[in-house]
């Protein structure tokens with residue numbers, strides 16, 4: 001076994017159907033009495049439900065969370081938290097809402113309770129991102145790591161099929177890159193394999209029946225495990241490409257991950273035999289990258305960057321940005337090979 005260093009981020013996880021009802025007890029456990037509830041405009045009903053549950057411990061709702069946490073929105077939300085004297089932030093929603101809670105926590109140190117309703121995984125990481133004048137500033141800070149995470153699969157029953165599939169593959173992306181992380185360790189490797197297996201099983205079942213409670217439970221469980229790996233080990237080429245494509249070309253987050261993942265993994269295939277073996281085992285396939293391509297294609301997710309608004313003329317720009325401040329990657333980064341990767345992803349071809 002290779003030498004490794006292992007550390008664990010502190011967090012409390014409450015998992016199960018109906019656990020949203022435990023929100024008041026979890027807030028009390030943190031010694032908090034005035035929560036600011038956060039959501040996107042689309043999910044304000046969920047924030048209202050949280051307020052009803054909390055009664056007098058709900059001090060206000062801020063329902064303007066947006067993708068990529070615009071600095072102006074974060075400033076408004078911080079102001080709202082100060083104005084009502086909030087002592088706790090409750091994020092009900094996906095990565096965008098949890099990202100907003102993190103931005104407020106970064107400034108105020110307020111504890112965050114996350115109630116995730118997608119599979120993106122932000123709730124398990126100390127990573128934050130704030131976008132100002134078209135540039136996303138990211139960083140890691142222990143203050144933004146949610147103290148408590150309530151995973152209630154019932155809240156995901158309404159997540160539309162295509163978002164469920166792309167969000168699930170977004171989660172798999174974290175675990176797949178964790179399998180070959182430079183700072184990887186056996187615990188994260190185990191969680192990654194279990195997480196990928198749970199999501200790969202759940203995704204087709206959710207496609208068949210969006211309200212399949214067992215599949216929803218499996219998917220959220222998988223998302224927890226995959227999100228945990230994202231919070232503990234470094235990511236590589238795949239995440240760098242997706243941040244470049246999302247940040248510079250404003251491509252949708254989960255769809256971009258879904259399209260790029262098979263190609264980024266195929267790029268690293270020869271340099272990561274052990275990771276490929278585990279990935280294949282989790283996906284019940286000899287060819288993990290291909291199996292992920294088929295998982296997306298067969299379940300109605302996009303497989304081509306050209307179908308989500310990316311222009312062919314931007315392929316070279318994207319490759320150059322990805323090469324400018326590269327993340328560590330198991331295979332050497334070569335411009336021609338990256339261009340070929342992006343061209344295949346652009347056209348929606350299977351990974352080589």
Ligand code: NAD
Pocket residue numbers: 040042043066067068069093094095096097099117118119120121122123125126127128129155156157158159160163167230253254
């Ligand atoms: P999202 O939070 O933007 O949600 C997408 C849309 O789906 C929103 O309109 C939302 O209101 C809606 N939605 C969410 N849950 C729903 C449900 N159960 N039913 C119906 N509608 C629902 O999307 P996301 O993919 O969860 O998050 C993407 C963002 O999270 C990106 O900005 C990404 O950078 C960030 N992210 C951060 C980390 C991290 O560690 N910091 C990790 C993963 C993602």
